[in-house]
Every structure is written in C-alpha cells, then in structure tokens.
Amino acid sequence: MKRILNRIKTLEENPRPPGCEKLTGQEKYSLRQGRYRIVYSIQHNELTVWVVRIGHRKDIYR
Structure with a gap:
C-alpha cells in the first residue's frame, strides 16, 4: 500500500x-505499481489529478 501511495504522490510533479x-x-x-494498477484522470484547467480507481490488474478494467 505504501508503494501505491508513493506512486500516486509522484503524479503531483509529473502526471504522465x-x-x-x-x-x-x-x-x-493507467499506471502500474507491481500487480496493481492506478487509473486516474488529469484535469488540465484545474491542475488536478483525480485517482479514479486502484485495483489488482486482473480486476481493474472490468
């Protein structure tokens, strides 16, 4: 979980x-972190990154 949170934190500096x-x-x-995927959207006009979903790679896109 800590690695996932750290990976999300890096999106502040570089959203892509x-x-x-x-x-x-x-x-x-989509961003990979081990067996998990972080799905997010970027709101350019607000300079915001929204994390939409976090889940295991076998379930995340269903």
Whole structure:
C-alpha cells in the first residue's frame, strides 16, 4: 500500500510519468505499481489529478 501511495504522490510533479498508458477511448490513464494498477484522470484547467480507481490488474478494467 505504501508503494501505491508513493506512486500516486509522484503524479503531483509529473502526471504522465514514463510507463503510464492512456486508456483507449477515454480521458483516463493507467499506471502500474507491481500487480496493481492506478487509473486516474488529469484535469488540465484545474491542475488536478483525480485517482479514479486502484485495483489488482486482473480486476481493474472490468
């Protein structure tokens, strides 16, 4: 859990870090942290990153 929180914290400085992927047909991005995925969206006009979902890679996109 600590690694996931640290990974989210890094989004403050760089909302599109190396390894992030834009989800097809959506304005959301996915970031890997071990077996887990962090799905988030970027609100450019507000300079905000919203974490939409965190879950195991086998369940996150369902």
